[in-house]
Amino acid sequence: RVCHKEKNCREQQGQTHPATKRCLMINVSHIEEGSYVNGVGKRFVIWVQGCNFHCPGCGNPDTWSFETKNLFSVQNLFSIILKESNITGVTFSGGEPFLQANDLFLLAKEIKEKTDLTIHIFTGFELDELKTEEQKKLLNLADTLVYGRFDCSKPNNNQKVWHNPKSQEFWEFNNTDVEIDVDDNGDINISGFPTLDLISDMEDIQNERI
Numbered sequence: 001r002v003c004h005k006e007k008n009c010r011e012q013q014g015q016t017h018p019a020t021k022r023c024l025m026i027n028v029s030h031i032e033e034g035s036y037v038n039g040v041g042k043r044f045v046i047w048v049q050g051c052n053f054h055c056p057g058c059g060n061p062d063t064w065s066f067e068t069k070n071l072f073s074v075q076n077l078f079s080i081i082l083k084e085s086n087i088t089g090v091t092f093s094g095g096e097p098f099l100q101a102n103d104l105f106l107l108a109k110e111i112k113e114k115t116d117l118t119i120h121i122f123t124g125f126e127l128d129e130l131k132t133e134e135q136k137k138l139l140n141l142a143d144t145l146v147y148g149r150f151d152c153s154k155p156n157n158n159q160k161v162w163h164n165p166k167s168q169e170f171w172e173f174n175n176t177d178v179e180i181d182v183d184d185n186g187d188i189n190i191s192g193f194p195t196l197d198l199i200s201d202m203e204d205i206q207n208e209r210i
Contacts, residue, residue, distance in 0.1 A: 040118065060094065075110075
C-alpha cells in the first residue's frame with residue numbers, strides 16, 4: 001500500500017471547490033497507484049476510511065474506523081491522479097465510499113470532465129439503499145459498481161455487479177484475483193480477494209521479519 005500523507009492537513013483547509021465554495025476533505029485510508037485486480041487494466045485505487053457494515057471476513061477491517069487517517073482535498077487527489085501514467089481508471093474502495101459521497105462525487109466529476117479515465121466503485125450498499133441525492137449522483141458517474149454486503153461464505157462473496165448503461169466499458173468481475181506487493185521496507189501488502197488462509201500465511205511471514 002502506498003500512502004500519500006498530507007504534510008499538514010491544515011494546509012488544505014483553505015482549498016475550496018469552485019462549484020460549492022466550501023472546503024472539501026476526503027478521509028483516505030491508503031492509496032495504490034497501480035493495481036490490476038480492482039477493475040479493468042491498471043487502476044489508481046483510493047481506499048477511503050470509515051465503514052459501518054463490518055462484514056464478516058472483510059479484508060480491510062483497518063478501514064472501518066471513522067477516525068481521521070489521511071485528509072486530502074479533492075483538488076489535491078485529482079492532481080496526484082493526473083501525475084500517474086498509463087492508468088486506465090480510478091477505483092474507489094474502502095471503507096465505504098458512499099459514506100463520503102459528497103466529496104467523492106466532486107472528485108469523480110473532475111475525473112470525468114477532464115480525463116478519459118473510467119471509475120469503478122466497491123460498496124457494501126445494495127442499489128436500492130443508495131437514496132441520497134449525492135449518492136445517486138456519484139453512482140451516475142460510475143462505469144462499474146460492485147455492490148452488496150461482503151460475505152466470504154457465499155458464492156462471489158455475495159457481491160453483484162452493475163454496469164452503467166451509458167458506459168462503453170465492461171468489467172468481468174473476478175473475486176479470485178489477488179495482488180501481493182512488497183514495498184521498499186519489505187512490508188507485504190495484499191489487494192484483491194485473498195482467502196483468510198492466504199492472509200494468515202502472509203501475516204506469519206511478516207511477523208517472522210519483526
